[in-house]
Amino acid sequence: MKITEIIDDIFSDIRTADKRHEDFLRDTGVPFYKYRARRSSAGLWAVLLPNIVGFVLGLAVTRLLGFNGIAYIIIGAVFAFAVGTFKSVEFDKISLKPALVRNAIIMALISGICTLAVVFGDK
Secondary structure, three states: OOHHHHHHHHHHHHHHHHHHHHHHHHHOOOOOHHHHHHHHOHHHHHHHHHHHHHHHHHHHHHHHHOOOOOHHHHHHHHHHHHHHHHHHHHOOOOOHHHHHHHHHHHHHHHHHHHHHHHHHHOO
16 A cells, blocks of 8 residues: 555545444434534544553553653653554454554554653744
């Protein structure tokens, strides 16, 4: 697979999860379901949740082992990558190579957003 196909697959998964959430809201009788579905961004959370859980798990392991400083970020990122890849391979049934590239792209986006938040948060 090409990288552009993998990026399209990520956004396709986000759109699919958003559509499922919107259908759920409509079926349960929630008023103004389209407005609520747009505000909740369920698709984005569905794609990022395994990586976030892995990062928190990595922080816990780092704390348990007694490391400090930059080790929190490094071990958290490794665990986030591992948990995201595991979810893609086991639950989404994606082969290993595209799952690795997919989670590398997701981790790069998360790292970039966090870096921007730190840089612009100081001002």
